[in-house]
Amino acid sequence: MSAVLPEQHFALTAHAAVAAPDFAPDYDQRACRALMRGGSKTFFAASLLLPARVRAPASALYAFCRLADDEIDLGSDPQRAMAGLHRRLDHVYAGRPQPIDADHALAAVVHRFAIPRAMLDALLDGFVWDTQGRRYETLEDVHAYGARVAGAVGAMMALVMGTRDSAALARACELGVAMQLTNIARDVGEDARNGRLYLPRAWLREAGIDPDAWLAAPRFDAALGSVVQRLLDAAELLYRRSEQGICALPRDCRPAICAARLVYAEIGRQIERNGLDSVSQRAVVSGQRKLALIARASAAVLKPASVQRPSPAALPAVQYLVDAARLDAPNSELPADIERVGRVGWVIELFERQMTQQRGLR
Numbered sequence: 001m002s003a004v005l006p007e008q009h010f011a012l013t014a015h016a017a018v019a020a021p022d023f024a025p026d027y028d029q030r031a032c033r034a035l036m037r038g039g040s041k042t043f044f045a046a047s048l049l050l051p052a053r054v055r056a057p058a059s060a061l062y063a064f065c066r067l068a069d070d071e072i073d074l075g076s077d078p079q080r081a082m083a084g085l086h087r088r089l090d091h092v093y094a095g096r097p098q099p100i101d102a103d104h105a106l107a108a109v110v111h112r113f114a115i116p117r118a119m120l121d122a123l124l125d126g127f128v129w130d131t132q133g134r135r136y137e138t139l140e141d142v143h144a145y146g147a148r149v150a151g152a153v154g155a156m157m158a159l160v161m162g163t164r165d166s167a168a169l170a171r172a173c174e175l176g177v178a179m180q181l182t183n184i185a186r187d188v189g190e191d192a193r194n195g196r197l198y199l200p201r202a203w204l205r206e207a208g209i210d211p212d213a214w215l216a217a218p219r220f221d222a223a224l225g226s227v228v229q230r231l232l233d234a235a236e237l238l239y240r241r242s243e244q245g246i247c248a249l250p251r252d253c254r255p256a257i258c259a260a261r262l263v264y265a266e267i268g269r270q271i272e273r274n275g276l277d278s279v280s281q282r283a284v285v286s287g288q289r290k291l292a293l294i295a296r297a298s299a300a301v302l303k304p305a306s307v308q309r310p311s312p313a314a315l316p317a318v319q320y321l322v323d324a325a326r327l328d329a330p331n332s333e334l335p336a337d338i339e340r341v342g343r344v345g346w347v348i349e350l351f352e353r354q355m356t357q358q359r360g361l362r
Helices: 025-034 052-074 078-093 101-112 117-131 139-160 166-186 188-193 201-206 211-216 222-247 251-273 287-301 316-327 345-357
Strands: none
Touching: 052 078, 052 101, 052 117, 052 139, 078 101, 078 117, 117 139, 117 316, 139 166, 139 222, 139 316, 166 188, 166 222, 166 251, 166 316, 201 211, 201 222, 222 251, 251 287
C-alpha cells in the first residue's frame, strides 16, 4: 500500500468545539497506517476506489480502536485499562491529546468531523463486555453488543464520509451489526473454545440445547445448525436494509462500503455451504471470490440512485448512536472532496480486524 501523501491529509475545520490539537499529520498517519499492515492480505490488496478524505481519518479511527482493544483485552485489569482509556478520551476531546500517535490522530478526526464522544464510549463498553463474560439471552441482547463493537464503527465511518442524515446513519450502524452477526455465526467453535458464547441462549434452549453444557463441550449437530441459520437470517435482513443507506452515501464512498457488505454476506453463504458447521471448521471466502465481489461493488459508483422508499425505523439497539450524531451535528458543512483516488481493501479490514480482534480471536 502506498504511503499517504502530505497533501492528502485532512485539516481541522471551524466547527471544532475547542482549539485545534497539536497534530503532526505525517508522523501520526504513518504510525496509524503501520498498525494496519498485518491484516488480511486479500482485503489489503483490494482495488476499489476510496476518496483520500476518508482514507486518512479512517486509519486514525482504526488505530485508536485497535490499541484500545489490546489494552482492555490483553491487560490484567480491564477496569483499570478502561479508566485509562476514558482519561485519554477526555484529553482528546479537550484538544490536548496525550503524546501517543493514535491519540493525536484521533483528536484531529473527532474535532474535524464532530465525532460524538458517545460513539467511542460505546466501543469501549463493548470491549469490556467481552472481558466480563456477559451472557446474551436474546437476539436483542446480541444486537446491543453488535451496536457497540461494530455499529459504532459504522456510524463513525459514515460521519467521516460526510453523512449525518439520521436514516443513513441508522443503516450504517445496522450494517455494522449485520457484519458482527456474521462474525458470530462464523466463529461459534472458536469463541466456545475461548469460553465465550454469543449465540442467543434462548434460541439454543428452543433448539433443545443447554447453553452452559454445550459451552463446556462444544460440538456441532443439526440443532446447533438451526440456531446458526437463524442468526444468518437475522444478519441478512440487516444487510438488505443497509442497501438503502449505501445509496445515500457520497458516490465516491459507495464502492468501499458495498464491498464490505458483499464480502461479509458471502461469509454467511459459505457457512451455509459448509452445512452450517462453524464448530469444527471456519468458513473462508476464497481470494478469487472476494476480488469478484469487490469488482462487483465498484459498479455501485455508476449505479443511479434508486427510488427512495420509506426508511424503516432504526434498530432499537443503535438508536442512541443515531441520536448522538444528531445532537452533536456541526453548524457548518464539511469541505468539498479533495482527492478521489485510493485503495479500499483496508476499509473492509477496518471492520474485519475491529470486530474479530475485539473478541479475542488472535
